Amino acid sequence: MPAKNIIPSVCIILVALWAVACNNNTGKENPETVARFIWLNGEWAMKESEATVTEQWKTINDSLMEGSSDVVKGDTVIPFETIRLFRRANEFYYEAKATGQNNELPVEFKLTSFSDSGFVAENPQHDFPKRITYKLVNKDSIHAVVDGGPQQPDKKSDFFYSE
Numbered sequence: 001m002p003a004k005n006i007i008p009s010v011c012i013i014l015v016a017l018w019a020v021a022c023n024n025n026t027g028k029e030n031p032e033t034v035a036r037f038i039w040l041n042g043e044w045a046m047k048e049s050e051a052t053v054t055e056q057w058k059t060i061n062d063s064l065m066e067g068s069s070d071v072v073k074g075d076t077v078i079p080f081e082t083i084r085l086f087r088r089a090n091e092f093y094y095e096a097k098a099t100g101q102n103n104e105l106p107v108e109f110k111l112t113s114f115s116d117s118g119f120v121a122e123n124p125q126h127d128f129p130k131r132i133t134y135k136l137v138n139k140d141s142i143h144a145v146v147d148g149g150p151q152q153p154d155k156k157s158d159f160f161y162s163e
Helices: 003-022 034-040
Strands: 042-047 053-059 064-073 076-086 090-100 107-115 118-122 131-138 141-148 152-162
Touching: 034 053, 034 064, 053 076, 053 090, 053 152, 090 118
Parallel strands: none
Antiparallel strands: 042 053, 042 152, 053 064, 064 076, 076 090, 090 107, 107 118, 118 131, 131 141, 141 152
16 A cells, blocks of 8 residues: 555544543543532531521532531521532532422522532522532631522622531
């Protein structure tokens, strides 16, 4: 076979190899897991004047963390919500099911940004909140914020949790 016939074949092979090498997933699923959010694991509390707001988180598997939030007044524990942080396909979601709200149905918020020490989850179609933010302040404290997003900048609640 003459050399000029081999050159186009070699070029095609090289281009195909280059395309495969440049593909971030290289044909595999995104390796991100909820382990990125392991800093949430544990029991967190925020003392207020007449009650304590708590959150508990635990990792269930590579794609799911579960939690709950309660209000504790004296010896009485009032369940507030169940929460989940999970991965579906290549996206992360925060889901909250608040007691007595939304007909007891969960509401999903897609994580729009995240790092090893925080995340922002948003659902612009939800009435309130539209955005939920968690930030690890240091190893024993978390700052969580629920707010109305850009549409309702004055609607906001801060939660300063510590272990």
